[in-house]
Structure formats: structure tokens, C-alpha cells
Amino acid sequence: MKGTVLVTGAAGFTGQHACKRLAEKGYRVAAIVRSHSSLKTLSPIDHVDYHVCDLKRPADICELVQRISPRYVLHLAGKNSVPESWANPILYMESNILGTIHLLNALREQEGIPILIAGSRLKFDLSFPVEPTHPYGLSKSIQEVISLAWGELFHQHVILAEPCNLVGPGPSTGICSLLAGYIAALERGKPRPRFRLSSASATRDFLDVRDAVDAYELLLRQGSAGTVYPVCSGVERRLGDVCQSFINLAETECPLEEDVLEAAAEGMPERAALIQPELLNRMGWSPAIPWEVSVSDILQYYRREEADDL
Numbered sequence: 001m002k003g004t005v006l007v008t009g010a011a012g013f014t015g016q017h018a019c020k021r022l023a024e025k026g027y028r029v030a031a032i033v034r035s036h037s038s039l040k041t042l043s044p045i046d047h048v049d050y051h052v053c054d055l056k057r058p059a060d061i062c063e064l065v066q067r068i069s070p071r072y073v074l075h076l077a078g079k080n081s082v083p084e085s086w087a088n089p090i091l092y093m094e095s096n097i098l099g100t101i102h103l104l105n106a107l108r109e110q111e112g113i114p115i116l117i118a119g120s121r122l123k124f125d126l127s128f129p130v131e132p133t134h135p136y137g138l139s140k141s142i143q144e145v146i147s148l149a150w151g152e153l154f155h156q157h158v159i160l161a162e163p164c165n166l167v168g169p170g171p172s173t174g175i176c177s178l179l180a181g182y183i184a185a186l187e188r189g190k191p192r193p194r195f196r197l198s199s200a201s202a203t204r205d206f207l208d209v210r211d212a213v214d215a216y217e218l219l220l221r222q223g224s225a226g227t228v229y230p231v232c233s234g235v236e237r238r239l240g241d242v243c244q245s246f247i248n249l250a251e252t253e254c255p256l257e258e259d260v261l262e263a264a265a266e267g268m269p270e271r272a273a274l275i276q277p278e279l280l281n282r283m284g285w286s287p288a289i290p291w292e293v294s295v296s297d298i299l300q301y302y303r304r305e306e307a308d309d310l
Contacts, residue, residue: 003071004028005220008055008103011038013172014118014163014209015076021213022074023047030068032077055099062106072220073115075103078143081173082122085136096139097146104150104158114157114220117147119228121162121275148226159223161216164232164275167294168209169301176206176298179243183250184302194255200240205273207233208289215277215285222283233287234276245295 005022009015010031019031029048033039036052053064055077078096079085085092100117107115120140124133132138144160151158167176175197182195215231223229247254277285 002026004030004068005072005074006030006032006065006068006070007074007076008032008099009075009077010050011042012076013168013170014166014212016042016170017168017209018074018076018213018216019048020045021210022217025217027072030070032064034077055102056094058102058105061102065106065110069110071113073103073107073113074216074220075100075115075117078118079139080120080136082134082136085134085139089135089138092135092139093142096136096143100143100147101150104147104154104156107156108154112157114159114223114225115151116159116161116216116220116223117143118216119144119147119160119162121164121230121232123162144228148228151226157225159219159225160228161219161231162228163212164205164207164230164273166209166212167206167298168289169297170209175204175239176242176246176295177302179246180298180302181305183246183252183254183299184306186254187250187252187303188306192255195243197239197243197256200238200243202239203236203271204239204242205232205234205236205275206242206291206294207231207287208294211287211289214288215280218280218283218285227279229279230275230277231280232273232275232277234273236271236273237291245291246299249296249299 005027007015007018007029010019011033019029022029023045031048031050032053033050034054039050039052051064053060055061077099079092122137123141123144124131124137126141126145147158147160165174167174179195182192185192212231219229243256
């Protein structure tokens with residue numbers, strides 16, 4: 001085995017993929033979930049040991065870290081819904097900021113181990129005057145500053161990753177998963193209202209979560225302390241075209257808003273994103289899973305979920 005990776009947020013979308021993929025790569029995975037109810041939703045994976053621990057309880061995380069003595073740490077835990085952050089901003093500050101501080105503090109005695117913090121592209125500039133966008137962005141902006149500063153103050157090997165929109169098979173609340181779930185339900189004959197999209201012309205950078213986990217694993221091995229690494233595909237896709245990618249694989253008519261379909265049919269080419277994964281490219285990483293494969297895998301996942309519900 002290559003050593004033990006402590007993975008927080010193991011019950012989440014990225015966390016489930018990270019545990020499986022890291023175990024396949026030869027690591028022993030110590031997977032942290034917040035509650036016993038979360039643990040019940042997970043299937044056993046070889047070389048993955050699950051632990052229930054709330055990162056907002058510093059004594060508990062200190063005890064767990066001392067017992068496991070990990071070789072690497074991948075911190076994925078936290079809250080990530082912009083709408084929910086407006087409704088419950090305190091929860092987002094506690095989860096994304098305090099949880100990270102308690103984890104970093106618990107790891108102070110584990111000298112020299114790489115600690116990868118999953119940040120967010122939705123952060124904003126904290127220089128004065130501050131122009132916040134939403135409570136989620138505030139929590140992730142502060143998380144990033146504190147993580148880097150903490151690593152400098154206490155000589156910890158803290159690395160920051162800033163992922164774009166991660167997609168792939170599994171439970172997610174992103175647009176691709178919502179659309180795939182919508183299509184899978186329609187294919188089973190379940191009535192659904194039209195799928196609404198706020199803007200067909202808006203663009204996003206989408207990366208398969210399995211490629212992101214491979215990037216995280218590389219950063220744990222080779223990433224430089226105090227460095228922020230964009231984790232993205234480097235390609236901007238129009239949301240109208242994203243919808244069309246799923247519609248092309250649907251086995252039934254999908255009543256999306258007509259302006260979405262018309263906008264997608266205009267055929268505007270993909271464009272390079274403003275942010276490129278140059279640092280990762282220099283380390284030998286690049287996305288390996290084609291967009292079409294991601295779309296098919298997501299749709300197949302939700303088709304299986306619909307079949308299991310019958």
C-alpha cells in the first residue's frame with residue numbers, strides 16, 4: 001500500500017469517487033463521514049475504512065487523527081449550495097471555515113504531511129473594499145485565506161485546489177445531474193414539468209469528477225505547499241449545448257424550454273476558458289475522460305436509479 005489518505009466529506013459526490021479511486025490506486029483510505037445516517041448510504045469498498053466524526057468537534061477530530069496517523073489528507077468536507085447559503089449562512093461559516101481550522105489544528109503534530117484543501121472557483125477578492133457575491137463564496141474565500149495562512153504560520157504542507165464544475169455518475173445537485181435525473185424519469189413515463197434553464201448562453205467549465213480526483217492524487221504527491229492549483233478542463237461550454245448533449249441521448253421527448261433548444265442549435269463553438277490548468281499540465285496531468293463519456297455515464301447512473309425505484 002502507498003500509505004493512508006484521510007478523506008473528509010467521504011459521503012459527498014466527490015468524496016465517494018475519491019475513496020473508490022484512491023483505493024484502486026493502492027492507498028488505504030480513512031474516510032470520514034459526519035453522521036451514522038450518512039454512513040448507511042455507502043457501499044463497502046476494499047481498503048476503505050469509514051469513520052464517523054464531526055469536524056466541528058475539535059476533540060473528536062484530534063483523537064481520530066492521532067489514531068489514524070495519515071500519510072496524506074484530502075479535505076473535501078463542507079457545504080456547497082449557493083441558495084442554501086443565503087438561507088443558513090451561519091451553517092456555511094461553521095462547516096467551511098471552522099471545520100477546516102479544526103482539521104488543520106488536529107494535523108499540526110503530523111509534521112510534513114501534504115494537506116490538500118478543496119476550495120472553490122466561486123471565491124472573491126478579499127482586498128478592501130470587499131465585494132461579496134453570496135455567503136457560500138464568503139465562506140470559501142475565508143477558508144482559502146485561513147488555510148494558506150495557517151500553513152505558513154505552523155509550517156504545514158497546505159495545498160489549495162480550486163475545482164470547476166465537477167460532473168460524473170453519482171448523487172449530485174449540479175445541472176448535469178438534475179437534467180439526467182429529469183430525462184431518466186421521463187423515460188420511465190413519470191410526468192415532469194418543463195426543465196427550466198436560466199440562461200442557455202451562459203458558459204461553464206465542466207470536468208469529470210474522476211479526472212479531478214486524479215488531479216488531487218497527483219497534488220498530494222507532488223503539489224507545492226502554499227500554492228493554489230486550478231483543477232479544470234480549460235474549456236467553456238454553453239449551458240444550451242450542455243442540455244443538448246443529454247437530449248441527444250434521451251430515449252423520449254424532453255420538454256425543455258424552447259429558447260434553450262433554439263440557443264443550443266445555433267452551434268456556437270466551444271471556447272477556451274479564462275482559467276487554464278497550466279500548473280497541473282506541467283506536472284503531466286490533463287483530463288482523460290471525454291465530455292461525451294461523462295454525459296453517458298451520468299445518464300446511465302440515473303437510469304439505474306429509476307430502475308431501482310420500481
